[in-house]
Amino acid sequence: MAVFVLDKQKRPLMPCSEKRARLLLERGRAAVHKRYPFTIRLKDLIGGDTQPLRLKLDPGSKTTGLALVREANDGQHVLCLFELVHRGFQIKKALQQRAAFRRRRRSANLRHRAPRFDNRTRPEEWLPPSLQHRIDTVMAWMQRLNKLATITALDQELVRFDTQKLANPEISGVEYQQGTLLGYEVREYLLEKWGRECAYCGATNTPLEVEHIVARSRGGSNRVSNLTLSCHDCNTEKDRQPVADFVATSKGLRRRLKKHGYTAEARLERVQRQQRRPLRDASAVNATRWALFNALKATGLPVAVGTGGRTKYNRQRLGIPKTHALDAACVGPLDALHDWQMPTLTIKATGRGSYQRTRLDKYGFRRGILMRQKQVHGFQTGDMVNAIVRTGKKIGTHTGRVAVRKTGSFNIQTEQGAVQGISHKYCTVIQRGDGYGFHLLPAINLRGDAGQAVA
The missing domain is CATH 3.30.420.10 (Ribonuclease H-like superfamily/Ribonuclease H)
Structure with a gap:
């Protein structure tokens, strides 16, 4: 990733490569301004071309x-x-x-009080x-x-x-329904709505085809509510049959359902339910x-x-x-x-935390009280810390978001998971909490596999 660069007066310059940033830091010409995203500040330059x-x-x-x-x-x-x-x-x-x-x-x-939502006004x-x-x-x-x-x-x-x-x-007159983009919107919507799997047998990691739930020969339309995704075998076997008849009579479908661990009744109910349900994420x-x-x-x-x-x-x-x-x-x-x-x-x-100082169980009864102070030994929940443990069962270097405890034994949420019971003596703050947690995902190569992350 490119490294962000600020001049001596903290004004943005053109981002540079990791190698160049490393050289500037080693030669003392720059200082680390921020860890996430990684930003350096030059000590001897004001202004520059962008x-x-x-x-x-x-x-x-x-x-x-x-x-x-x-x-x-x-x-x-x-x-x-x-x-x-x-x-x-x-x-x-x-x-x-x-x-x-x-x-x-x-x-x-x-005493009983009526809800107040009826007499409140909201902006347009x-x-x-x-x-x-x-x-x-x-x-x-x-x-x-x-x-x-x-x-x-x-x-x-x-x-x-x-x-x-x-x-x-x-x-008519919509750009993405013309030319080379024809059909891309519909296919992407169906992939999201049906979970990128065959609607009938549940097969994944296989080429999927757009299929009419109610066949065109039986009066079905091209509306997106009548479209689903199926594998080639299910699409061929279903043909123009109603969904209920296809699920009840197809022996090939039952073999595929058994292979993927589904039942015919459950898949039929899912198709009928998902057909009527809009995509919640798309609505948001x-x-x-x-x-x-x-x-x-x-x-x-x-x-x-x-x-x-x-x-x-x-x-x-x-x-x-x-x-x-x-x-x-x-x-x-x-x-x-x-x-x-x-x-x-x-x-x-x-x-950035919660004002609620009492934890509740699933029945709504109190099960614990949180501490009042935010900082413990100079650390606060949400800070990004680096903990170097040299002895004991938690030996190693742990970097992540910290959750403080009054006892001084902290939990650190790392990329590999939560590490519990790390003493504050091993922790060093690398960035104060700002309401966000950070971690790097490895690069993706041409095969789509995760490569090595660059530190």
Whole structure:
């Protein structure tokens, strides 16, 4: 990954290579400014020339991909890849728990009071906190990266799945339904909705075909609600049969179901249930896409948009594996993409703690009280620490996010998992907590395998 560079007055310069950053640090010309993402600050330079940089975003319901690229005559060169993991579902769960607590207080502990939601007003463009969190987090990191590099333009995947266009494929004048992008939107939507497996036998890691649940010869339409994915054998055997008859009579299907550990009744019920269910993640992305677009436009930078179909087309045309960060790098018009085989920095939104000082069991009864003070021996939950243990069962070097305890025995969440019972004497702070956890994912080679991560 490229290393971010700041001048003597903490203004962004052009990112440099890891080798150059290492030389600058060894010669004493630079100091480490930030660990995640890794940033150095020069001691003897003010100002400098920069090149056009473009930040590309692939918004998602659970994870948003970010890619910082340099524009050149021979295409775009990837400088950094990021995956921003949201906590929208945790926020929703916390709000539901808070509502349950308040409901119980109204009914059990106090006189009856009617809920107050009827007399509250909301702004015109109000979004639920779990959805607003996605926009706020993406904008926070866009602004943070803009302070570390001179970003001159933005690319956003505005339409992940346009469900209105998918439901009515006869609408004309839509770019992604014409030319070489025809069908990419529908296929990608079906892959997400049906879990990238055969809807009938559950086969995975096999070529899947688009199949009509109700055959066209029986009056079925081309609407996306009537489409599913199946392997070649299931598609051939089903032919024009109704789904219930196919599941009940096909011997070949029963053999394949037994091989994959499913029952015919369970698969039939899943097909019927999934057919009526919209894609929840697609709904979350569609609900926030325009709000994010307007927030990006408010920054004053030029914003270009693309569709999910175009992103997939670019990725497959260039032979690039599928990850959230690489999807972001493939957003929008793209002729060539260079230097994309690099580690990805995963940024997980963890929050800054909770005001709730009491833990509850599954029945709602108190099971423990949290300590009042935030810091213990100079450490605070959420700090990134490096612990070097030279003796005992936990011997080794452990780097990750720390959870403090009053006893001074901490837990460290590393890339390999949680390490419990590390004394504060072995810990050194490498970055103060800011509501996020960080770890590096290894680079992906041309075969799609994980290579060695670059330290």
